[in-house]
Amino acid sequence: MIMGIGPFTQMLTMDEIPRKGPVSDSQLKIIHEAAIVLSGDEIIDVGTYRELKSKYSDADFLTINQPKVCMPGFVDVHTHLCWGGSRSTDYSQRIAGKSYLEIAREGGGINVSVKGTRAASESELINRLTLRALRHLSEGVTTCEVKSGYGLSEESEIKILKVIKETGRALPIDLIPTVLSAHIKPFDFQGTPREYLDYVIEEILPEIKWQKLSERADIFVDQGAFSLEDGEHFLKEARKLGFSLTIHADQFTTGGSRLAVEYGALSADHLECISDADLELLAHSDTAAVVLPGCSLGLGINYAPARRLLDAGASLVISTDWNPGSAPMGDLLLEASLISAAQKLSTAETFSAITFRAACALNLHDRGILKKGYKGDFLLFPTDDYREILYNQGKLKPDSVWKSGKEVK
Ligand code: NIG
Ligand code: FE
Numbered sequence: 001m002i003m004g005i006g007p008f009t010q011m012l013t014m015d016e017i018p019r020k021g022p023v024s025d026s027q028l029k030i031i032h033e034a035a036i037v038l039s040g041d042e043i044i045d046v047g048t049y050r051e052l053k054s055k056y057s058d059a060d061f062l063t064i065n066q067p068k069v070c071m072p073g074f075v076d077v078h079t080h081l082c083w084g085g086s087r088s089t090d091y092s093q094r095i096a097g098k099s100y101l102e103i104a105r106e107g108g109g110i111n112v113s114v115k116g117t118r119a120a121s122e123s124e125l126i127n128r129l130t131l132r133a134l135r136h137l138s139e140g141v142t143t144c145e146v147k148s149g150y151g152l153s154e155e156s157e158i159k160i161l162k163v164i165k166e167t168g169r170a171l172p173i174d175l176i177p178t179v180l181s182a183h184i185k186p187f188d189f190q191g192t193p194r195e196y197l198d199y200v201i202e203e204i205l206p207e208i209k210w211q212k213l214s215e216r217a218d219i220f221v222d223q224g225a226f227s228l229e230d231g232e233h234f235l236k237e238a239r240k241l242g243f244s245l246t247i248h249a250d251q252f253t254t255g256g257s258r259l260a261v262e263y264g265a266l267s268a269d270h271l272e273c274i275s276d277a278d279l280e281l282l283a284h285s286d287t288a289a290v291v292l293p294g295c296s297l298g299l300g301i302n303y304a305p306a307r308r309l310l311d312a313g314a315s316l317v318i319s320t321d322w323n324p325g326s327a328p329m330g331d332l333l334l335e336a337s338l339i340s341a342a343q344k345l346s347t348a349e350t351f352s353a354i355t356f357r358a359a360c361a362l363n364l365h366d367r368g369i370l371k372k373g374y375k376g377d378f379l380l381f382p383t384d385d386y387r388e389i390l391y392n393q394g395k396l397k398p399d400s401v402w403k404s405g406k407e408v409k
Pocket of ligand 1: 080113220248321323324325326327
């Protein structure tokens, strides 16, 4: 069935913006008094309301009577949304002055979430993931990557990835699973970090591939997690098994993003302490630079150098890193607007970083732009000027969310 919706005061198509480098607001393609035409889950046309109403005179048109700005649904490429338990104890220690690494060394940190997630039943995890995914959807996120990484044993990693798959099937949001069994060596593994990685490579990854639970593998290369040498070994083997790669890189120490480029990872994520040389290398590669302002806010550390990454030519993506430890907030629009103010990112750069550039970082080329042939994933904001969206710093939310051609909010 063909269906039209409009008129929207403004439509930001995000079309014809380069995949990499700086973007000025004058490059935003804005259609005034716009409409969108859908067939099933796909966009078949965008243009002015007037033109499309007469071109598709047989189609049902949903008439919009209030000022609205229409733009593509948001894509969050980095989350750890499936966890049990809480880390409020860690957080209260951090705001009282202890560092993330100190807390982890003293028995807090990721291992607390591993215990909480292992103890949770599948149905409890489904319920908790559902609540978080629905909140994200209502705030405009129509595609969301979700990592495992709080199981860290074959049984519990598979449990988490099955929960992600099942929850994604039941909800009108695309959940893209990533295996992060190489998060840290868990508290109960007897052996070296390398031996743990070999267990992941030999036991967990093949089983995940076999059960078709994820096509993407991630590793945390940093102090308190895995060394560069171990990271390299993991990336080589995961790539051989056919996984596409992404890396938690350069959060506390440098070197991870260089590995991401060398191994052709889709993205290098974090980058709070990336070196000048690695920043250039990353910017000149096809690996997306994913910055995570929610983690900087949660840990009280500096933002990653988003401005310099863009100026050097990188494909900048902004994601939430929503997780129970370092980034508990999980509000993509709010976090994107805060980093845009701090790092001086234009509206066009900020919106690119949470729409089509983000989709490309997940190797998804059917979303993030409003254009014929793309998915019918879009948002309507109750305003007549797109600049109001970042100006309201996350407090102006979409009042209508469309996913795969259906209104879901
Ligand atoms: O992306 N850096 C490593 N992993 C997560 C934090 C996970 C946690 O603290 O539970 C991150 O910040
Ligand atoms: Fe993360």
